[in-house]
Amino acid sequence: MEIPLFGDGPGTRKRQINLGGTTTATTHASILQDAKNRRQQRQEEKRRQESATKIQSCWRSTQEARRVREQLRQRFVEDITSLDALRCLVLLGQDGDALLRWSLATLQLGSDRLFQVSMNPSWAILLYRLSLNLLVYISRESLSPNAEAHVQVLAILLTLPPPVQQQQHVSRFRQSIFRYLIPRGYYHHLASSISNFPSSSSSPSPTLRTMVDFLTAPFASLTNTDTTFKNALEHLLCYPLSIPLLPNRLLSSNALAPLSSHLPLIHLSDVNTDSLLGHLPSLEARIHLLANLCTFLPVSRISSLASQSNATVNAYVRLLTAIFNSLPPNALDAKRDDSSNAALAVVDDDSSDSDSDYSVHVMVVDSFQPKVKLPTLDPRTLSRVQTLRSPSYINAILASMQRYQAGHRSLYSWGLALCRVWPNQTGEILGVFVVHGGGGLVRELYRGYVRASSIGNDRGMGTLSDPSQEPAWPPFLFLVELYTQALLTMGDDEFFSVNATGGPRNPLSLDELITFSKKLMNVAFTLYWREGQTDSHGPGPAGMSTVKWEVVREKVTKCLQAIHSRDSRKPFTPSDHWLVTSQLEMAPFVEAAIVEERQLSQPTTARTLSKRQLASIAPRIGILNNIPFAVPFAVRVSIFRSFIVNNMTNSGRQFMERHSGSKIIIRRDQISQDGFDKLQNVDLKAPISITFIDRFGQEEAGIDGGGVFKEFLTSLCKEVFDSNRGLWLATKNNELYPNPHSYAIESHSLDWYRFIGRILGKAIYEGILVDVAFAGFFLAKWLKKQSFLDDLASLDPELYQGLIFLKNYTGNPEDLSLNFTVASEEFGVTISKALVLGGNDIPVTKENRLQYIYLVSNYRLNKQIKLQSDAFFEGLSEMIDPKWLRMFNQQELQILLGGVNSPIDLDDLRAHAKYGGLYDDQEPTIQMFWKVLKSFDQDQLRKLLRFVTSCSRPPLLGFKELVPNFAIRDAGSDQNRLPTASTCVNLLKLPRYTSERTLRQKLLQAINSNAGFDLS
Template identity: 55%
Template sequence: MLPLFDDERNRRKINLGGASSASSHAAILDQAKARRMEREAQRLRADSAVRLQAWWRGVHEAKKVKAEMRRVFEGDVLGLTGLRCLVLIGRDEEVLGAWSSAMTEETLLKNDESWKVLVRQASLLLLQSVAQNPRSKYALAHLRVLGILISHELDYLLDHGLYSYLGRAISNIPLEAKSSASLPPLVSLVTSPLSSPRAFPDLVVYILTIPLLPNRLPLASLTTLSSRIPYAQFTALEPSRIVASLEGVSAAHLLANLLAFTPPRYSALPPPALGGYLHLFAALLAIFPANSFEPPKARSTPSRPTALSDSDSDSDAPASTTVRVVSTFNAPPPLPSFDQRTTKRLLVLPSPSHIHSLLSTRAPRPALISFFCSLGVSWPAKWGRVLGAVVVHTGGGLIREIYRSYVRGTGLGRDDNPTKLMDPAHAQHWPSLLFLADLYTQSLLTMGDDEFFAPASNATSAPRNPLTLDELTSFSRQLLNIAFVLYWREDQAGIAEGTVPGLNGGLRWEGAREKVTRCLQAIHARDSRRSFTPPGHWLVSSQIDMHSFVEAALAEERQLTSETDLRGRQSKAQIAFMSPRLGVLHNIPFAIPFEVRVGVFRHFVANDMLSRGRLESYGGGRMHQVHNWGAGRTHVSVRRGNVAQDGFDKLGEADLKSPVEITFIDQFGQEEAGIDGGGVFKEFFTSLCREVFDTDRGLWLATKQNELYPNPHAYATEPHSLNWYRFIGRILGKAMYEGILVDVAFAGFFLAKWLEKQSFLDDLASLDPELYQGLIFLKHYTGNPEELSLNFTVAIDEFGVTKTIDLIPNGSNIAVTRENRLQYIHLVSHYRLTKQIKLQSEAFFEGLSEMIDPKWLKMFNQQEVQILLGGVNSPVDLEDLRRHTAYGGVYDDAEETIVAFWKTVNSFDQEQRRALLRFVTSCSRPPLLGFKELVPNFSIRDAGNDESRLPTASTCVNLLKLPRYKSERVLRQKLLQAIHSGAGFDLS
């Protein structure tokens, strides 16, 4: 070895070159850093070498020690020393196999503490071995030993993951190996500890979550497991702890396995156990986001906007009176696809047969309600079918029970304290109220008005409303207060993001609001047809200042219009989020007085006109038009005998929001003169309506009450016919835009489509009385409905040819039964009231929407829209008419003929007064808010001294041309002759 000082590596290299050295200061620092890093690397290599050598020596020594212990073990397999060596050796399959093969019950169960401690540790080694390879050559020996030990060391094994290891062992046996000899002893080990209450939660978490568990076990083992599960112990389960230890996929497998084992035993389960079982299901369902089990089918974007929400929906979800809210938040990722057998078992959950079996038990109502609420949140696609099954099975009894026992006495929606609605103290009440709202809404879909209004004292067996009218009055007020608070809150972000307390699955306040609104609208629809609530019941006037409300609503609408221009059409949920007052007007408009809403509607129209330069101002309910008769006007000539066709040809693409000037061409081809400086559009419109709404033309049909609806026949869906519907919609929208009253009545179920509302079974009575009576007979039929040989089809007759239409896929092969007859009744009604006129209605509403923003109309129900179109169907108030009548020529209020005129008209009955009104204004009904709203005002002008002439009228300007009759008798005779003959229209 060289002397230390001669080692070149340790010599310090000194540069004596001074300033002339080629190395800079930076280079010297880099070299020093490099040498430092090299020394650090050498140190690490040396440390690693030391550790590696130590490890190698340890392994080498361990092998020697294990070999020695194995030698000792082989010499004392049944003794204490051998057992101690086995535990120290650990997972050695040959050693464990030799020991378990040699053990017998007598040798295992020694009364020695040291032996017991070591046996416990050995049992864990056996469990680990079986879990890793349950089909090894020693597995049966291991399982035999564990079978002997389990009853003596149960607590120790449960504490150290017995069921976790057993679950892994069963899972590691392939599905196709269900004949494996290891499975029967494994199932025996699973069931042996179940007498201990501690075992059941582990069984649920580690065994019942195994995918396709029933398919993995041989029949004998499956029977053993199924019969030994302690179902009564569901009472003691803590669902929150179970759920906390599971992932979504494991929870789905647990649901599927429970549905394979438990339903046949529902009737034998005591109510507390069934309650625990349902609470567990509710908690498990809460893990999954909506549509996890059955994602909704993607739908293409419609080519044109439409106001229809239920026009072609065949889903099982309950038909909604509001647009279903689509969350704008990111949805959780979907679950991985399941095996077909798992999916089939999960489909049992919302099936009518499963629902019926649950409802046949004595399940505690709170648990049942919790289960149904969770099912509705996680599986909305099947929710309508579930509700229908509940209604069929309980016959309204459950509705009555839930309301009287769980909803009526709660603090939710009370008039004296509505603001405490979202207090967590109400958590226990929300599930009952929301489930009741959904359930009652579903029942109304197939409840006729005769049943709805049946007296509670009716002692016959005839069906009746499950809630009395007094109860409905209280319940609807409760719902109204809840809905109003949820729409009115300025914190709409909290409504969209916050969840309802007490509900599994995290239902958001937005979803709860939709459920409440849907039920509220359905009850209000019945009250609108036949009132049963006291005056002012639906109003919230006492809670808000109406003047401020209107001003704020107008401001919100202007802001929303600008947002819509930027982002496109807004949903109801978005409108409610951005505009609380518009949310009230669009969803629960009946909470605001009708006159206020009409005023808001007129403001919306006026604002639109102002934005187009058509108005100078709008105030005091009066529009101040801009009189620019030339620029921006549409000029159209129409022939007297071809008003509809010429209007269709020339106004189809015109901007109808601008003034339209009509010139009539007489039979000789000459232009007729107009008198209003702006054409005679109102007369044109009156003539047009007379033609296009004539049922002989084939576009419209009339009910028994002479109410119009689109013709459902196939030729009405041809492109040319749809263009006519679109044109009629535009023209009718023009009338509403200009404030022209239309003397035409539409069927309520057709008007409902304008407002995205659901038509009910009772609407069918006006459309097809025979079909309605047949469906009512089926609903109340006490025999077996299958005796009637009905299936899920509907027959339609067109031009003498009968066609059969399936209501659901393969409907011709699905019989109508006691369980599904309500679904059949709903589908038949839906087809006749909605689907048959789908295309016609869409075309009509597309044209209407070009003139009237759909969200403006959503402030009204069907009856109110009819009033907007044609005025109020109330007696003609002559005093009001006289106060708002203008005079021309020599006439004034004190002139002799005018005095005689009002005296004569005052003697008319209401039919004669309506005839006069129709003669002068073209509409027999007075304006909604009185004659001050008639534009132009009702006017009377003198028409000369010739008393042989009849009075004439210019309906385009609401003008009566009245000759100066000297005799009151002659005036009466001539006036009645004119108004009843329909003659006398004059343009001069």
């Protein structure tokens, strides 16, 4: 076989030669790349030369410093105890070997020698600086054996009694040395030294015992008029007394009692609390200071301290108040969850868990409010701090301050601070004040401070915000808290027996209550009606930066409601005392709202409502939810129902009711699937007739007069909102939100969300209550609002904590290796999603981290469930106009869905109850039934309501709105039979019991077991 020559065979490629002298590989791009490479080489060479120069310079300077230090050491060792050696030692600074040699040599010469040389000014100045060097060394090496010699030298200089002939000189020397050391971190270094000793050691340490003497040494040399004395006391509180578990560290060395007895707490009135807190930036340090203070100032010492100076106890109370107010709520609660770090205090919280608050959220990307993570505290620290709220401690302070009139304002601020920092123990704390002061404290607050103040005298916000009112706010708010607490344990007899002689009585007369409640009403109405003129997220009343206006509003409302409840049972106020209808002009407001809705429902009509007019609805919401006795409660809800009635009229509902509506056949075991299949294209605003098919394929008897459809709707909602079906997930509070997984955005799943929205809209449209709760961030979508970082905690606490850490991270965020992507897990697979185009290649930096936090929050709370929420809201909007929903906030929407979470009004229920069979309102069994219900508590009544109607909450406008009405029908005379219910028609089937005891027993058995549902 002939082998072709290289390059000449078939399939070979001839070499192309460029006769121009350059190869074809030399392109424009390669030329640029070559130039770039040469430029990088030059830059690299330059960088290497500069680095070499720096290294050489650093090496030379290091060598020179080493040479100089070596010379100083040589001069030092020539005569260790000489003045020249002392100069060298000071210049050497933290040279451990040299310091140790000097301390040992000095101790061998004795204390007299050191006292003697300190008379020389040259020696004295050097001893100042040397003492500071020794303190710095000890702060790092206090547990080292070498530290003992240094501590002994410092003891000679600072605490050891000098010879009699040298006392005057040594006294002046020590004053000078303390004036030098204290501004240069004297107590800071001592605190670092003491902190090195373990908190659970059983072996005593002489070094520690001596260092504890250093803590109080300045106060033995300086006078209390000396500025350094005051600074020393402040620094003592800031540093040593904020050491964690300080008493435990001192206990083994028998240093606790000497320190406690020598602490100059009698001079606490000289401490500037603002400056003190400025030196204690961390929450943990402030809490440890509280724990140590209550150890060194036990109950027994408070009274003795008061006998020496009432002003000192007043100063102590002011100090406690300042520290309390600097802590977030629940910081001192022993029940908080430290293990999971879930105990978070919101410095500025826009959200509200109360249905009575209506908040408008404004999102600014670069203004996330910081969250405060509470420190993990040792149980011993928490146990000590709890002493500050104990009845014995509160009583000791109250008794000490009882005769000190000038300190009463501090006392009231302290009481408010206690309630703020221990919100879960507010009742217990206020109870101590109530018991200790009786009615006298309430009377003193009202007659001595509140009655004469102008707070609440008019409805102007200017009076509430007036800086001149600063002294009046603490007594006013404390009276509100205290009287609210007093009313909890005050019966009506006591409340109205203000003139009784002997026994308990109302501390305020009825006339005083009328005036006081009017003040409360004016404050509450102003804060609700003119909320736009107050910054509810900024500072509150003058001088009370830790109390927001919304907190003031909540406290005032609570007290106002408690007084009104007494007046509603036995009126003592004028007939128009509570009404503010003249301010609200209710009739024009209701009429205007209905007329505007009619205009807006017509597409050809121009929208005449301005943004200001629309925004004016918000204050009314607050009033109606929080002080409903000021106006008829039904106003806003009746407007909503009027909108629906208008819509029914416009859609021809009345015509459709006279003719046959849609007839739908539903299988009992396939309610959700049949409903989905057969109601997709049906006009749900029209009447719907439901026929059930049982499991045997037989049509159930009966005509749907509304009850069967209600049963279908209730059963359907139970199925479609079941989180096990995959469309919904539940938060820790069992509140539902759409599943964010990818299968939830498939077309079939979106059709289900759209269908569920239509069904829920039908329930709202028909006034049928549904027992389902939604997450707040999902309800916000109904109102066309987005959710951001503050809502993320309820959805993903770990991610929320991570974003908070990133926002407050003091290092370089690039060290965290984050980029503009977000990871999510589906079916065990982690998927990375770019937040912006090219997000994989964009690192998170200090400059763009707020944007990253915003995008991550927006993705998790909004984007991930956007398609699901849009589909759901699309279906809901077919039934309920979005404008109608925007009259309510998230909490009110939940009430609209499931009814009002208010006590069940038995009189209202009875007034609208219907009877069937042998029953009527006067029948003996019915009389016993209502008598038994009066003995039920609210929990039992809710169980009964759920048993009969499938929903435990009453309708918004009372039981007249329950569709169909609550009904009772006889179920025979068998005394052993349990009551049953047909929830589809809200019917209770009650046997004709002859005994009240039997009726109560059987009824409770039925509602507690939820047994006895009857389809007949």
